[in-house]
Amino acid sequence: xxxxxxxxxxxxxxxxxxxxxxxxxxxxxxxxxxxxxxxxxxxxxxxxxxxxxxxxxxxxxxxxxxxxxxxxxxxxxxxxxxxxxxxxxxxxxxxxxxxxxxxxxxxxxxxxxxxxxxxxxxxxxxxx
Amino acid sequence: xxxxxxxxxxxxxxxxxxxxxxxxxxxxxxxxxxxxxxxxxxxxxxxxxxxxxxxxxxxxxxxxxxxxxxxxxxxxxxxxxxxxxxxxxxxxxxxxxxxxxxxxxxxxxxxxxxxxxxxxxxxxxxxxxxxxxxxxxxxxxxxxxxxxxxxxxxxxxxxxxxxxxxxxxxxxxxxxx
Numbered sequence: 638x639x640x641x642x643x644x645x646x647x648x649x650x651x652x653x654x655x656x657x658x659x660x661x662x663x664x665x666x667x668x669x670x671x672x673x674x675x676x677x678x679x680x681x682x683x684x685x686x687x688x689x690x691x692x693x694x695x696x697x698x699x700x701x702x703x704x705x706x707x708x709x710x711x712x713x714x715x716x717x718x719x720x721x722x723x724x725x726x727x728x729x730x731x732x733x734x735x736x737x738x739x740x741x742x743x744x745x746x747x748x749x750x751x752x753x754x755x756x757x758x759x760x761x762x763x764x765x
Numbered sequence: 766x767x768x769x770x771x772x773x774x775x776x777x778x779x780x781x782x783x784x785x786x787x788x789x790x791x792x793x794x795x796x797x798x799x800x801x802x803x804x805x806x807x808x809x810x811x812x813x814x815x816x817x818x819x820x821x822x823x824x825x826x827x828x829x830x831x832x833x834x835x836x837x838x839x840x841x842x843x844x845x846x847x848x849x850x851x852x853x854x855x856x857x858x859x860x861x862x863x864x865x866x867x868x869x870x871x872x873x874x875x876x877x878x879x880x881x882x883x884x885x886x887x888x889x890x891x892x893x894x895x896x897x898x899x900x901x902x903x904x905x906x907x908x909x910x911x912x913x914x915x916x917x918x919x920x921x922x923x924x925x926x927x928x929x930x931x932x933x934x935x936x937x938x939x940x941x942x
Contacts, residue, residue, distance in 0.1 A: 638776060638937045639824050642867075646821050646929045649872055656878040663885070663915065671908035 682716050684709055687747035696735070696752060706746040716741065716750060775938045780819065780827055787815030787835045788842060795843040810884065810917050812839060816860055817880055817925045822937060825864050832856045850898065851891045859887035876929075880922025881915050888914035 684692040686704065694700065694711060702709045707721040707728065715733040718741055728743035728750075740751035791812035812835055820828035836852045863883040866874060874882075888910040 638779075639822060640934075640937065642821055643929060643934070643937060645872065646876060646926065649926075650875055651877055651923060651926055653873065653875045653878070655870075655873045656875050659874065659878055659882075663881075663911075667908050667911050670911070674905055674908060 681753045682709075682711055683749075683751050683753055685749045685751070704746075704748065707743060707748060709750060716752060718743070718750065721746075776823060776827075779937070780823060780830065783815045783819050783822075784831055784834050784838075787812040787831065788838055790814070791835070791839045792842050810887075810921060811924075813880075813884065813887075813917075814921050814925050814928070816856070817863065817876070817883070817921065818928060820860070820863060820867065821876070821925070821929055828860055828864065829857070832860050851894050854894055855887045855890040858890050859883045862886045875922075876926040877919060877922035880925060881918035884918025884921065885911055885914040 682694045682696055682698075684694070684702065684704070692702065694702075696711065696714050696716070698711055699713075700711050702711075706723065708719050710717050710719065715735045717733040718728045718731070721729050721743060723743060723745040725745070728741050728748070731741050734741060734750075734752060740749060742749050794809060794811055815835055816828045816832045819831040836849060836856050840846045840849045840852065860883070863879055866879045866882060871879065889907075892906060892910055
């Protein structure tokens with residue numbers, strides 16, 4: 638038994654002044670990190686087919702793109718997929734995405750649709 | 766584990782009890798569906814009270830023993846043996862940080878804060894391992910997991926502090942031998 642340490646813990650406080658300082662530093666660090674990672678984007682949509690063909694469009698471009706196996710719709714800052722010819726329809730069921738860290742993946746056809754922030758390197762790189 | 770050539774039974778008992786409580790906590794927790802599903806793997810980690818208590822009450826070596834046993838048996842109990850890849854590195858690195866903090870800045874930083882830092886480190890290492898294994902940059906989960914770790918660490922830290930504070934010395938044995 639480490640009685641000396643038990644005694645020190647018993648006589649210590651649940652929360653100290655240096656704790657508060659460290660907490661504040663941590664909160665600032667997390668906020669800074671969150672701002673960096675989730676930077677509100679002037680976002681782009683990247684449509685990638687089998688990791689090769691990248692189509693890059695602004696999220697504001699009101700357009701519909703017919704690919705071989707599915708149709709991508711970009712309207713009102715949202716992206717969604719219809720007319721997928723795969724069996725599972727996972728990509729359609731995901732629904733509309735708009736955030737900078739969201740994506741629609743259609744594994745059977747190797748199509749990945751991702752919404753990017755300003756810095757692509759921070760986005761997930763699945764299938765790209 | 767030895768004092769004066771004889772095995773210290775009280776120490777052995779406290780060690781076993783700590784591990785047992787940690788495993789029960791881990792088991793109960795694994796049965797509760799996650800409250801927030803945004804951060805995969807984010808949970809309270811009540812079992813993490815055990816290494817911290819072992820570190821305070823017993824010592825550095827015993828804290829590592831508790832962590833090792835908790836990781837191994839915890840993986841079997843929750844059925845996620847592949848989880849060892851995450852829990853072993855995170856558990857040991859987080860504990861090492863806590864050991865260092867206890868040795869250097871304890872009294873200035875409270876048990877609560879040391880536990881918070883440990884839990885945050887735990888989550889960071891886990892995220893790092895996940896990134897290495899999947900080859901996917903998981904940066905977007907980082908702020909979320911830091912916050913989750915801080916909350917979990919605060920809860921386990923406060924519990925540990927109050928457990929050690931409230932338990933009478935007689936539980937640990939006579940202090941003067």
